[in-house]
Amino acid sequence: MTVTTADPSIMAPAEWRDFLALTKPKVMRLVVFTALCGMLAAPVAIHPVLGFTAILCTALGAGAAGALNQWYEADLDARMKRTASRPLPAGRMERQAALHFGVGLGVFSVVLMELAINWVAAAILAASILFYVLIYTVWLKRRTPQNIVIGGAAGAFPPLIGWAAATGGLAPLPIILFALVFLWTPPHFWALALFVHKDYANAEVPMLPVVAGEAATRRQIGIYTVPMALAAIAPWPLGLTGAVYGIVATATSLIFAGLAARVAFRTTGADDRMRPEKRLFAYSILYLFIVFGALVVDRWVG
């Protein structure tokens, strides 16, 4: 792997901001939120101090995964406009520092989860870190356009982590939440990939729009949205949640389906500003916040 960063011998020490950037804090907010909601939706109330510790471990583990991802793909990040100013490609940090930070944080988060919470939550946390780093980043990302479909499972584990932290086990509801995030990831990512595909093409990453083209990507967004919406709504008819969740999940999923249909059934010209794609991407994030938030509200009012 060729990495273009500044000469480490003339590099100023990385600041805390650079270490924070390694953890991908913006993306990880939603990851941590889904873990928190998985925990609060569980039928067993966890002691607040333990609950806080479990969420902290999840955040640290997710941050570690982000750092190891950036350690491994510094060369790729250097070739994309969106990622070129990250600490490693911009030459503000030595690669070894990122590796030590990522491994240290990852081990610490899993060990603390095992000691303070339980082994089930610790094992799922370890699996999500390893899945994101080894299966997605190292193995699949540069090899197949199905990278995010399979690799996306890593981001679907956090609701299971939250639930397992509270209960010590798993149940049908967190497994449906896993399916929801798993099926949500392709429309979330491919909406963005449609309007940044040049970046991925330049970096030679085989994302779907680069390999299969725009039309196929639009079709796949439409296809994944249907089971995603069904997974979001399913807990209500299955009697796993109440009507508050059911109504919110149905309404927000219908909006998602409407925005996805607009993207799926559209063709674009060279000077297209990709507004529907940008709208779907932005809404995908809001959607998951609302659906998971509704789960907790439903539990409280129910």
Ligand code: HEM
């Ligand atoms: C393999 C799966 C995924 C891929 C490839 C992916 C990719 C991306 C990319 C490229 C961005 C653009 C923002 C950036 O510059 O970092 C982004 C944004 C975002 N993603 Fe994902 N994502 C995935 C899964 C997830 C998951 C599972 C979650 C949370 C449950 C998530 C939450 C977010 C959020 C909250 C943002 C907006 C960040 C901001 O405010 O700038 N993503 N995603």
Ligand SMILES: CC(C)=CCC/C(C)=C/CC/C(C)=C/COP(=O)(O)OP(=O)(O)O
């Ligand atoms: C608890 C735990 C370990 C959670 C992990 C959560 C997880 C896997 C989130 C995936 C979200 C993410 C940062 C995708 C970016 O893909 P990318 O790396 O291809 O994006 P980039 O081009 O911005 O680097």
